[in-house]
Amino acid sequence: MRENMDIDGSLSICEDTRVKRILQSVETGLRSWYSIVNTFGLNENDKVKWEEELQDEIEACVNDCHAAAIEKQQALIDKIESLLTESEKMCKKLTIQMPSFAPTNQGLYNDEKYLIELVKGWQEEITTRTVEIDNLKTRRDEVSKSLGREPFFVKESPLPSRDEIEMYKIKLQELEVEKQHRIEKFRDLQERIIALSDEIKFMPKLDFERDIITGDNLLFFEASDENMQRVEQFHFDLLEMREKIEQELNKLREALEHLWKVLEEDVKYCNDFIQTHVGLNYKTLEAFKTEVKRCELIRKTNLGKFIVKLRTELIDRWNEAGFAEARRAEFAIYMEDDMFTEDLLTLHDMQIERVKAYLRNNQEIFELLKQRDVLYKRMRDLDERANAPDRFKNRGGQLLKEEKERKAVTKKIPCIEEQLLNLAVQYEEKHGEKFTYFDDTIESLIERSREVLEQEKKEQMSARKQKRDVTMSSSKMxxxxxxxxxxxxxxxxxxxxxxxxxxxxxxxxxxxxxxxxxxxxxxxxxxxxxxxxxxxxxxxxxxxxxxxxxxxxxxxxxxxxxxxxxxxxxxxxxxxxxxxxxxxxxxxxxxxxxxxxxxxxxxxxxxxxxxxxxxx
Structure with missing residues (x-):
């Protein structure tokens, strides 16, 4: 660097002129000095000494000026080198390529000025990126803490590029959106939790539950994974409590209605009790439990009467479930027992519950069987109407309506029977035995129904034919x-x-x-x-x-x-x-x-x- 910047001694015309002017000024000064010294009357030796001293002073002055110039030159060179070094560091920090630099013919001052401006621009870029990164890191730390997660990595040295900073911003924005969604979800869950707590009359036991229900200390709530899981679990627990209360109330209500029916309780009392104790809450649950205990106590005092009623209900349930004699025989010994005890009453209750459970578990099959019976009955009614003597008294398109209804019923019956067959297969796969209704399988029920329907049609045709023959004979006579x-x-x-x-x-x-x-x-x-x-x-x-x-x-x-x-x-x-x-x-x-x-x-x-x- 220094060799490139050494002056080769060649002067320009202007510089040569300025040198001549300086030399002329020095010569004029020397001449004036000689004229003055000559007035002193010095001998030749003293005059030579004075000349040597003057020469030494002139040479010293020139040397000082030369040394100062060299010093200034070196300072400029050092400054340029320092700027180049700083530029190199900034380029590395900014992750950009260092531009190539060579001395210009315009001098060291211009080179210094160029480098100063270049370094200033890079410094501004570094400052801008540093501020953005600091803001990103601050927001990142806040969101990460709120979400209960580890902050994502942000590169500091070298500074991230513009593309990398944009990527950090997108990632931070996603976290902030997730935080906002969690806050909204938390507020929604909080409203549901408060509503459920009011409905079931829940009394909080933990501080966390109390804060959510009362709304206290929620300004510093962090929507972390752990906190959100706790809130969701709390909401789920309340839903389970409500469901359990509903299930228990349904069972108690069913048991209570059965007990009221057996006890022949006053209707007004029953209605007043139902209207008074409403809602799915622990207070209503306790009221139903107390009423059931009261009715059970009354029932125990009249075991014989209630066992007889239970037997009647059991027979009705057997008929509803299609239990044949073979299945009823399992409980026949208890149906004939005259020793009325609490155990016998409990056995009858258990048997009724077992039949009810059987009806509930196969509710779809029984509903389809009822629909099928209704459709078959409707088909018979339509057949009777079609064969009625006044069927041609068609008012309001009745014949067309009945024909459309006949087609619809004819289409529905095979669909229902197909569903019954599929459910029967599922029942057999699940229980290892065929589903029977009064000892008839679904296949035999369907086949027998079809045969009965065909037989009825044949009998109707035969009856019509016989009636027609008798009518003809009677008309002839x-x-x-x-x-x-x-x-x-x-x-x-x-x-x-x-x-x-x-x-x-x-x-x-x-x-x-x-x-x-x-x-x-x-x-x-x-x-x-x-x-x-x-x-x-x-x-x-x-x-x-x-x-x-x-x-x-x-x-x-x-x-x-x-x-x-x-x-x-x-x-x-x-x-x-x-x-x-x-x-x-x-x-x-x-x-x-x-x-x-x-x-x-x-x-x-x-x-x-x-x-x-x-x-x-």
Missing amino acids: TPRVLYKSPSMAQLSTRNHLTPHNLRTPMRTPKTAPARRVLTARRSITKAKIRLSTDKKKRIAAMREQIKSSKRTEPNENDIEYSKFEIEMSRKDGAARSTISLQSPHATLLKPSIRIETPRTVDKQLKTFGVKAKLHF
Whole structure:
């Protein structure tokens, strides 16, 4: 460094001029000095001494000036070297590469100035990074302490780069967000804990529990992993307490309702007790326990009466669970025991609880069985409606609704049966035995239900067929005489029937009045009977079938009609008329019946239970 900065002795024109001016000034001074010394009158030796002294002084002055210049030069060189050394350290601290430096032709002062500015910029960067890192470390220590964790590492020497500082900031931000979430979670848990404590009337025992419930000393709460676990565990313990209280209250309430039922306790007393002791808390729990003890004490004084009631309830539970005789036989010896003791009462209670537990554990199966029974019952109802005589009286789209419901029920039944089969398999895998309902497995129940349904359908079809056959036979043997009133038959003034020949119409002009034929008591108006060829053929075929059929027992309607026909045939001189007999099964045309008067006919028809309408 020093060799590079040594001056080689060459002067510029300006410097050469300044040297000449200095030399000229010195020469002028020397000349003036000589002029003065010459006035002294010194001999030559003294004059030479004075000249030597002057030369020594001039040389000393020049040497001093030269030495001062060299000293100043060295100082500048040392300063530059110091700045370079400091720059190198700063670059290492900032983790940056040291820039290359070489002396310039502008002199040591300029080199010094350049290095000073460079070092100043690096120093500012170091100061800025140091402040940021100190702030990060302070926030890191606070968050880490609040979270109960070890502070994450922050590099100090060399100073972290800008990218590393940004990474530290992101990590610190994540910790602060987690801290905020924990504080919010703590506040939420605190609210729940306070609500649960008020609900179950919990009395805190530890200072930590008391601080959370009362809210004291929470300004310095640290959301550390340990503290958060303690708060969560406290909340979980309160939930368990509430659940246990609820379970105990449900058991006590069920036991109390059973005891009240057995003891035939006053309904008003029971309702008042339930309304008074409400809520899931220890106070209500103690009240229920006390009431159960009171009822049990009363029950013990009347063991025989209560054991009989328990036996009745047990039988109902057995029926509900589908226990057959084989399963009931296990407890049969106690059902017949007449020695009423507390142990026997306890055994009955235990047996009832066992059956209840069986019902609870297989609740899904029993609910599906009930749904299946309801659907099968609904299917039967729909089948009966479909076969009802008035099914075609469709008002409001009832047939369409029933058909849609039938399809829905038909789809639901197989789904429920499939679920039952799956649950039966699970039950067998769990218990090592098949699930039975009155000694029937689910498979046999399903199969038998289907068979019963099919058998019922067959029986319904057979009954309908038999009813139809009987109706047809009855219709063939029962007289069906058609007569339509003038309004229905559209009486014409041109066509009239005489009493002696109903089949011979009489033609009269359209403008002529209605012609009447009088009998001994009143005139009779005859209507025109319109019978199609198809009806005549069908009636003839039915009559032929009646004659050829062989019946073992005569039909009651046939007997009545035969009597009626014989009785009417005995009447002589009666006019023939056409009577419309109302039958619920069929419509038949019988030959004309001789009658004397409408009143006589009406009386005779009532005698035989036949409804008739006569129009004269």
